[in-house]
Amino acid sequence: MIKFLKELINKLRGLLGKYDVTFPYVIAIILALIVVIGGINIFVELTDTLSTEQLSNYDDKITDYIISFRSPILTDYFTIVTQLGGLYGYIVVVFISAFISLVVFRKWKYMVQITFVLALSALSNLVLKRFINRARPEIEHLVTVETLSYPSGHAMAAMAFYGFLIYLFYKFKMHKLIKYSVIFLLTILIFSIGISRIYLGVHFPSDVAGGFIAGAIWVIFCVILFNIIEVFRRDPKTPGGVEKMDAIED
Template identity: 35%
Template sequence: MIKENTKVGISLLLLGVGLGVAALFLVIFTELAEEVMENEMRRFDGSIINYFKAIDHPYLDTAMILITELGSVWFLTMLSVATVLVLGIKYKDKWGILFFLLAVGVGGLLTKMLKQLYERGRPSINPEIDAVGYSFPSGHSMGSLIFYGFIMYLVMRGNGRAAFKRLSIVFLGIVVLLIGSSRVYLGAHFPSDVLAGYIAGTIWLILCLIALEWIQWQSKSDVRPVHSIRNMLASMWNAIRKRFPANK
């Protein structure tokens, strides 16, 4: 019973931490969106945009165009198909597939909904680099963080060597940051759009991973969450009653 309660306690602690982080990021996103709508991010956006203008170069233009494609819908769709095939054929991970598709698919819908909600215009319109429609939050930034973030999770959960995991996470993290930077460099987004995309993507990714971990624990572990939580609460109540017996 003690061992079971310990497992449940640790899992609930991690669940609480995850939800707490998601809630914190939600507050940050809300504050950022309010600042954007009140046009309070001009100085922040302008300083970063001016920096990228100062380092403008034809070779860097080409590199940024290639990098921005790493977060495009068509590219992430191809990688998503490959990811689903690997999870299904090699690992037989049905829950992983379900929540991966949920994270990526619903994440895309959330991006569109947020864009329609805030209706912020872009710095410039350029269909060649997907710079069309509303600007806030950045779809490339949000989509890439969700997709590559989920891949980071799969790598961490895998059986690879620790050094490989660390290198993979660092590499994918750099890719996500470069994609966001490319959107600002190419004039497709304001920096605050990119920041908002990262924040919104983090919120949705955390919620999806929490749900995935919970369901996998419930389906694979001999410890049943609801039953175990009830037992843990009963044990705590009995301990309190013994410590503070009712007056007769």
């Protein structure tokens, strides 16, 4: 990602040589926003179909299929999993991430980035829920819920938070078996959290799909934004640049 952004910035700088050295970064951020807008359009398209009978039928069929597997063991599993996608679960994971970031990798920026992604997801979810104003499914709820339904906050935060952790682990230099084992487990966790909301009766499948899409949009945007900031910070041509561009690695 950083190598691609380096090349993009250098090409933009060649085209816009007479402008301020920071202008190519402004263009790069605008391009990132265009990517986000494209993702938002997909999200809006899904949102526009919420009241259609066809989507309602799909929601009902998928929900009926998933809850048909209800059992004491699965209920315990999905209750635990859904807590990992809730407030207290994220508090624990954030503290663990902080320890790993500051003690193991000695990089405080990872902690800042993780917190930013989670906060952005949570705040945008609250806004979207109030704007769309969709009620919860009228079936038995196996856990207590108080907010509105669409998009699923658990699914959105899981995709944004754990999805960003997947990106970080993919980026870290470590033993491949450990790296890909963690990525696999985090992927299973993301989808388990989404399924748990349907299984527990508190979300429609379309709520979860909408949450995943919205969360993925923020992951993509944040990854691009953080990498642009990193290239800017190390660009000797910009104010405060500390390293040569060629020294930046993925």
